[in-house]
Amino acid sequence: MTIKEQTIINAIGNKIVTTDKEIHIIGKIDDPLILILENVLSCAECDTLIDLAQNKMQRAKIGKSHEVSNIRTSSSMFFEESENELIRKIETRVSELMNIPVSHAEPLQILHYKASEQYQPHFDYFTSDNVINNRISTMVIYLNDVEEGGETYFPSLRFTVTPKKGSAVYFEYFYNDNHMNELTLHGGNPVAVGEKWVATQWMRRQRYR
Ligand SMILES: O=C(O)CCC(=O)C(=O)O
Numbered sequence: 001m002t003i004k005e006q007t008i009i010n011a012i013g014n015k016i017v018t019t020d021k022e023i024h025i026i027g028k029i030d031d032p033l034i035l036i037l038e039n040v041l042s043c044a045e046c047d048t049l050i051d052l053a054q055n056k057m058q059r060a061k062i063g064k065s066h067e068v069s070n071i072r073t074s075s076s077m078f079f080e081e082s083e084n085e086l087i088r089k090i091e092t093r094v095s096e097l098m099n100i101p102v103s104h105a106e107p108l109q110i111l112h113y114k115a116s117e118q119y120q121p122h123f124d125y126f127t128s129d130n131v132i133n134n135r136i137s138t139m140v141i142y143l144n145d146v147e148e149g150g151e152t153y154f155p156s157l158r159f160t161v162t163p164k165k166g167s168a169v170y171f172e173y174f175y176n177d178n179h180m181n182e183l184t185l186h187g188g189n190p191v192a193v194g195e196k197w198v199a200t201q202w203m204r205r206q207r208y209r
């Protein structure tokens with residue numbers, strides 16, 4: 001007899017209710033658990049996050065101009081923990097959704113891809129043997145509609161998610177069966193037309209802040 005692995009989110013029914021929002025589950029894969037969630041952020045929240053991030057990206061780039069990576073060609077920044085009222089509100093909502101205390105949350109990351117930029121397939125967890133407080137789950141929230149391309153894809157599952165403003169893809173990789181974790185290999189397809197903004201929340205097994 002095989003015993004089904006425990007999941008972090010108990011995704012029964014069509015929605016997840018948080019303190020300030022009802023979020024609809026519009027797609028699901030069971031093993032590993034992957035959820036497509038609608039309306040995690042409002043359009044106004046997406047726009048504000050992009051505005052706030054935009055200034056900081058420009059500043060962050062100055063010191064990092066020598067850094068070249070073929071794995072991820074997008075640019076990124078992190079918000080400070082509970083940096084302002086909006087970040088605090090989003091952190092609270094997302095941690096309720098992910099069913100993990102906000103104290104286990106990494107700072108919220110913003111990624112910006114211009115046309116042709118991409119993120120090669122990778123695991124979000126660290127694979128070295130001596131990791132102490134590894135990541136266990138991810139939520140990627142789309143902050144804009146991408147004209148063409150820029151999908152999040154899971155090559156081992158042959159599964160693709162099209163960015164939609166305010167929606168999100170959630171997945172977890174804390175399973176005992178490492179094969180299940182490996183199935184969460186994922187990347188961001190090159191943006192063909194337009195640009196792509198996402199906010200990524202990674203959760204740790206133990207307290208992180
Ligand atoms: O941009 C995407 O679709 C994926 C982003 C991602 O994999 C990450 O932030 O870890």
Ligand SMILES: [Fe+2]
Nearest residue numbers: 122123124186
């Ligand atoms: Fe990732």
